[in-house]
Amino acid sequence: MTVTASLPDARRELLSLVGRTPLARIAADLPGPHPGFWAKLEGLAAGGMKARAAVSMLLGARERGELLPGAPVVESTSGTLGIGLAFAGQALGHPIVLVGDRELEPSMRQLLRSHGVRLEIADRPAAQGGWQAARLTLLRDLLAELPGAYWPDQYNNPDNTAGYASLAAELAVQLDHLDILVCSVGTGGHSAGLIGPLRRHWPALRLIGVDATGSTIFGQPASARIRPEHRVQSGLPGG
Structure with missing residues (x-):
């Protein structure tokens, strides 16, 4: 298999669109009673919340010389980081190649491709390690075939968590007090x-x-995960 990717022009002015998202007070009725809460509307920013981490990881790699100008970026994703990486790639001039799996929703596949990324799909889970292991095997094949390709490795990259310092700073300014922070959990980065x-x-x-029923993150037995067809990148601070 030969993988090619066009080299996009850098558009660093796009970086000004990351962050500075508003807060909304949620008081509408929900299935369970609640006294109201603040939601950080990260979905209103270009690239969503994960653009913060994506930009942080790519800039960090460039500063260390691990990512050369115009080199492709290859990463495994369930969707939301892929949107952030697509944005970061457009801003910094890097083609983005994403590895998903068969459980990636058709709407998310269409959205990722509409952002100009190359999407490769693992079609069956690995005998050991399931879908994640299958995605990583395909990812390593792509790294071997793309000269100079860079893998951010979101699960082990400290620039992933560092990218959310700006979000924490915004919340500290926007709120007088905060008792409880509710986060969706995938890699645990944000x-x-x-x-x-x-x-x-x-x-x-x-x-x-918080994570979906059927996720193994919190020790649940693996099962089919119930997801809405259209994800909303919002919450407090959610993603």
Whole structure:
């Protein structure tokens, strides 16, 4: 298999569109009673919340010389980081190649491709390690075939969590007080990147992680995950 990718022109002015998202007070009725909460509307920024991490990882790699100008970026994703990387690639001039799997929703596949990325799909889970292992095997094949390609490795990259320092700073300015931070949890990047800086402002701050039923992250048995067809990149601070 030969993989080619066109070299996009850098458009660094796009970086000004990252962050500075508004807060909204949510008081509408929900299935369970609640006293109201603040939602950080990260979906209103270009590239969504994950653009913060994507830009941070690519800029960090460029500064260290690990990512050369115009070199392709290859990453495994369930969707949302892919949108952020597509944005970062457009801003910094890097073609983006993403590895998903058969469970990636058709709407997300269409959205990723509409952002100009190359999307490769693992069609069957690995005997050991399931879908994640299958995606990583395909990713390593792509790295071997793309000269100079860079893998951010979101699961082990400290620039992933560092990218959310700007989000923590915004919340600290926008809120007078915060008791509980509720984060969706995938890689754990944004929850880890937020809780440290925010606890310097509010030491008693509690963190609650949320994931879908059927995820193994919190020790549940693996099962089919129930997901809405259209994801909303919002929440407090969510993603």
